[in-house]
Amino acid sequence: CLDALIALMLDSTVNQMDFEACNGIEEVAAIIRDK
Numbered sequence: 001c002l003d004a005l006i007a008l009m010l011d012s013t014v015n016q017m018d019f020e021a022c023n024g025i026e027e028v029a030a031i032i033r034d035k
Contacts, residue, residue: 005029
């Protein structure tokens with residue numbers, strides 16, 4: 001599941017409009033790691 005999130009983050013960095021979404025995914029991933 002985290003691999004999919006990483007792939008989404010890498011794809012999002014290509015589009016500047018998706019950059020903010022990328023940061024949001026990173027925050028979600030951090031929350032998942034804490035659990």
